[in-house]
Amino acid sequence: MNTEETTLDRIRTRPRFKMFTHLTKEEYAENLKKYFAEHKDEFAGNINKEVATIWVETTYDSYWKPRLALRTEIEDEHTVIRGVFGPSSAVWTFFMFLYFSFSILWMTFFTMYYVEKQIKSAEYPWALSASFVMLFLILLTYIAARFGQHKGKEEMLKLRRFAEESTLQFEKKMN
Numbered sequence: 175m176n177t178e179e180t181t182l183d184r185i186r187t188r189p190r191f192k193m194f195t196h197l198t199k200e201e202y203a204e205n206l207k208k209y210f211a212e213h214k215d216e217f218a219g220n221i222n223k224e225v226a227t228i229w230v231e232t233t234y235d236s237y238w239k240p241r242l243a244l245r246t247e248i249e250d251e252h253t254v255i256r257g258v259f260g261p262s263s264a265v266w267t268f269f270m271f272l273y274f275s276f277s278i279l280w281m282t283f284f285t286m287y288y289v290e291k292q293i294k295s296a297e298y299p300w301a302l303s304a305s306f307v308m309l310f311l312i313l314l315t316y317i318a319a320r321f322g323q324h325k326g327k328e329e330m331l332k333l334r335r336f337a338e339e340s341t342l343q344f345e346k347k348m349n
Contacts, residue, residue, distance in 0.1 A: 238322025280308035
């Protein structure tokens with residue numbers, strides 16, 4: 175097994191990695207199910223041939239309860255396992271909605287300010303201030319996401335270990 179990860183993958187809002195294996199997609203899915211069954215007291219999730227979503231079983235449920243999505247693909251006659259860490263889809267959608275809304279509002283307010291300056295008008299004196307507020311809210315959203323990642327770091331490490339061990343354990347048996 176070979177693992178690939180770049181610096182950019184570590185600083186993303188949803189960190190990711192890529193593993194290469196000689197197992198077929200079907201073998202990997204079956205082996206993942208076996209490993210999952212052996213560790214069902216520690217992990218929960220859903221597994222099928224194409225995608226697996228795994229999370230750590232805990233007594234609490236915070237907004238950044240990390241989940242690991244493992245997607246299997248065939249690339250150059252090898253099976254590639256792409257892992258993406260992230261919160262639940264509801265939390266991810268909410269954060270993307272915030273980024274989108276604040277970005278659109280920032281562009282709107284900054285355009286209002288720019289047009290006002292071009293036509294030498296004074297109808298929207300608050301537009302520049304509002305655009306800075308939107309930039310601050312975008313930054314605040316990013317900081318909240320990074321705080322959530324920091325808070326879920328231990329669980330992310332367990333999930334990464336799950337991905338590596340579930341692949342290595344069965345690759346060793348095949349060799």
